[in-house]
Amino acid sequence: xxxxxxxxxxxxxxxxxxxxxxxxxxxxxxxxxxxxxxxxxxxxxxxxxxxxxxxxxxxxxxxxxxxxxxxxxxxxxxxxxxxxxxxxxxxxxxxxxxxxxxxxxxxxxxxxxxxxxxxxxxxxxxxxxxxxxxxxxxxxxxxxxxxxxxxxxxxxxxxxxxxxxxxxxxxxxxxxxxxxxxxxxxxxxxxxxxxxxxxxxxxxxxxxxxxxxxxxxxxxxxxxxx
Amino acid sequence: xxxxxxxxxxxxxxxxxxxxxxxxxxxxxxxxxxxxxxxxxxxxxxxxxxxxxxxxxxxxxxxxxxxxxxxxxxxxxxxxxxxxxxxxxxxxxxxxxxxxxxxxxxxxxxxxxxxxxxxxxxxxxxxxxxxxxxxxxxxxxxxxxxxxxxxxxxxxxxxxxxxxxxxxxxxxxxxxxxxxxxxxxxxxxxxxxxxxxxxxxxxxxxxxxxxxxxxxxxxxxxxxxx
DNA sequence: AACGTAAGGATCGTTGAACAATTCGACAAG
DNA sequence: CTTGTCGAATTGTTCAACGATCCTTACGTT
Numbered sequence: 001x002x003x004x005x006x007x008x009x010x011x012x013x014x015x016x017x018x019x020x021x022x023x024x025x026x027x028x029x030x031x032x033x034x035x036x037x038x039x040x041x042x043x044x045x046x047x048x049x050x051x052x053x054x055x056x057x058x059x060x061x062x063x064x065x066x067x068x069x070x071x072x073x074x075x076x077x078x079x080x081x082x083x084x085x086x087x088x089x090x091x092x093x094x095x096x097x098x099x100x101x102x103x104x105x106x107x108x109x110x111x112x113x114x115x116x117x118x119x120x121x122x123x124x125x126x127x128x129x130x131x132x133x134x135x136x137x138x139x140x141x142x143x144x145x146x147x148x149x150x151x152x153x154x155x156x157x158x159x160x161x162x163x164x165x166x167x168x169x170x171x172x173x174x175x176x177x178x179x180x181x182x183x184x185x186x187x188x189x190x191x192x193x194x195x196x197x198x199x200x201x202x203x204x205x206x207x208x209x210x211x212x213x214x215x216x217x218x219x220x221x222x223x224x225x226x
Numbered sequence: 227x228x229x230x231x232x233x234x235x236x237x238x239x240x241x242x243x244x245x246x247x248x249x250x251x252x253x254x255x256x257x258x259x260x261x262x263x264x265x266x267x268x269x270x271x272x273x274x275x276x277x278x279x280x281x282x283x284x285x286x287x288x289x290x291x292x293x294x295x296x297x298x299x300x301x302x303x304x305x306x307x308x309x310x311x312x313x314x315x316x317x318x319x320x321x322x323x324x325x326x327x328x329x330x331x332x333x334x335x336x337x338x339x340x341x342x343x344x345x346x347x348x349x350x351x352x353x354x355x356x357x358x359x360x361x362x363x364x365x366x367x368x369x370x371x372x373x374x375x376x377x378x379x380x381x382x383x384x385x386x387x388x389x390x391x392x393x394x395x396x397x398x399x400x401x402x403x404x405x406x407x408x409x410x411x412x413x414x415x416x417x418x419x420x421x422x423x424x425x426x427x428x429x430x431x432x433x434x435x436x437x438x439x440x441x442x443x444x445x446x447x448x449x450x451x452x
Numbered sequence: 453a454a455c456g457t458a459a460g461g462a463t464c465g466t467t468g469a470a471c472a473a474t475t476c477g478a479c480a481a482g
Numbered sequence: 483c484t485t486g487t488c489g490a491a492t493t494g495t496t497c498a499a500c501g502a503t504c505c506t507t508a509c510g511t512t
Contacts, residue, residue: 019302020495021290045464055496057283060465061290064247068294076245077464077503095379099329153321159385246466271493281467286494303474303493 020054021061027052028062032071032082033165035172039084043072069162071169085170087219093167094215097144098208100160104150105191105207106200116146117192124185133178137171140181143188174221184214246280247287253278254288258297258308259391261398265310269298295388297395311396313445319393320441323370324434326386330376331417331433332426342372343418350411359404363397366407369414400447410440 028048031037049059063080066072073081085093109117120143127135141164148160171177187210194203254274257263275285289306292298299307311319335343346369353361367390374386397403413436420429 046462056464057497058495061287064287064290065294068291078505079464092379092381095377096381099325099377099379099382103325103329151321151325153318153325155318155322155389156325163381272491282493283468284466304476305493 021058022065024052024054024059024062025065028066029069029071029165032066033168037082039082039169039173041082043080043082045079070166083166083169084173085166087222089166090170090219090222091215093163093170094211094218096159096163098211100148100151100156100163101144101207101211102204104148105195105203107150107152109150109195110152113146113150113152114196116149117143117195120146121185121188121192124188128182128185133181136185137177137181140184140188141168147191170218170222174218176221180217180221184210246284247291250278250280250285250288251291254292255295255297255391258292259394263308265308265395265399267308269306269308271305296392309392309395310399311392313448315392316396316445316448317441319389319396320437320444322385322389324437326374326377326382326389327370327433327437328430330374331421331429333376333378335376335421336378339372339376339378340422342375343369343421346372347411347414347418350414354408354411359407362411363403363407366410366414367394373417396444396448400444402447406443406447410436 028037028043037043043063045056045059045063049056052059063072063074067074067080071083073083075081120139124136124139124143127133127139145157145160145164149157151157171180174180191203191206191210194206254263254269263269269289271282271285271289275282278285289298289300293300293306297309299309301307346365350362350365350369353359353365371383371386371390375383377383397406400406417429417432417436420432
């Protein structure tokens with residue numbers, strides 16, 4: 001194999017990147033994350049396919065994709081709805097977080113990932129400084145994404161991405177997201193310190209307490225009206 | 227909520243059960259698991275839609291489903307192919323296993339899940355007794371599925387199901403699966419013993435070694451011809 | 453008032469056909 | 483041996499149609 005071909009082969013995945021259905025899925029995913037479509041809301045095939053100028057068939061392919069990511073709920077003969085996680089779903093999401101983040105924290109951190117953690121903490125603190133609670137929320141999410149990336153596994157990264165997208169649905173039905181995100185800025189800072197100090201066991205214990213606290217807080221503030 | 231409704235609500239998921247696309251996906255999934263469609267093989271839309279008597283559009287919906295489970299590889303304008311995992315994929319799969327199974331082993335096992343583990347070990351031993359290496363393989367897979375279920379998380383169970391389906395693809399391109407599965411029957415028995423004895427740390431250490439060994443063996447015997 | 457039934461409209465599920473876009477192999481030209 | 487071109491085969495996407503299913507409303511029965 002010659003060098004030219006070897007260098008190029010890294011960019012190969014970018015080639016397959018397109019397809020109307022996937023682009024439609026991207027758009028819908030963004031809208032859902034942003035809260036434009038609210039949890040529980042039904043997405044009409046006709047309305048959306050018209051609005052986006054794609055056929056119903058293509059839109060349905062996009063729906064399937066998002067359904068598999070648990071962002072949409074597909075009910076037979078009744079249509080697709082923006083997922084509205086139940087209290088048990090929230091508990092399960094935190095069980096997964098304990099596993100993924102717990103494993104991450106026990107690993108020897110590599111330099112690049114550590115950098116991502118530091119930046120996320122800084123961003124959160126800066127956002128908090130200017131009362132931008134939306135910004136604090138997304139920075140916190142970036143922190144945990146970076147934390148999980150310590151596992152150094154593409155599949156785990158992907159799973160975490162989905163998990164956090166699902167969690168964002170929960171935030172959207174909370175009455176007061178600011179109160180939820182604020183206290184965790186300091187906690188992230190502390191957790192980062194323990195990791196940098198090379199104290200995996202203490203970091204793991206701290207994280208467990210962290211997640212317990214967050215889960216309780218979230219479930220308490222969360223009463224999905226169904 | 228009264229008791230009757232509570233009891234019934236467990237069966238609710240089964241109600242939504244149907245849809246041609248999902249049934250088609252089930253069929254294809256089974257065929258892939260069984261090795262009827264070999265990794266790398268292309269699945270023609272025309273041939274399969276004719277063979278199954280469904281329209282191309284419906285078949286495409288099924289393809290999307292399986293693509294998200296990483297069983298199919300969708301290449302734009304070129305069709306769908308049965309996934310052929312790379313060596314890096316195998317490594318990543320084992321990274322995920324270390325995380326999921328490691329977390330499982332450290333938890334206090336509940337009675338029901340323990341029962342599943344015992345049965346899987348017995349099945350594997352019985353199958354080994356009659357030289358049924360296919361049977362040993364599926365029993366071993368059941369063992370690890372049951373192991374992960376100790377985490378008590380539906381999402382983790384689902385992730386493990388997908389992971390094992392993907393791993394089955396790897397087994398299908400191995401020249402000699404019998405040699406791979408055989409030595410792990412005893413290991414499963416030992417691991418089960420450590421769990422029953424309530425020695426999570428020793429079980430975790432044993433498991434780590436177990437998975438390291440399996441990964442090395444698998445990657446060594448695995449040279450995907452691409 | 454509670455329940456079973458019927459009718460109607462809206463929406464989804466699935467199909468079949470059609471055409472554009474893309475890939476791939478073959479073959480000719482340099 | 484490399485490059486350009488053509489055409490067959492396959493996928494990507496759209497469209498229109500029809501049956502199936504669900505929801506609502508209305509009506510009648512008990």
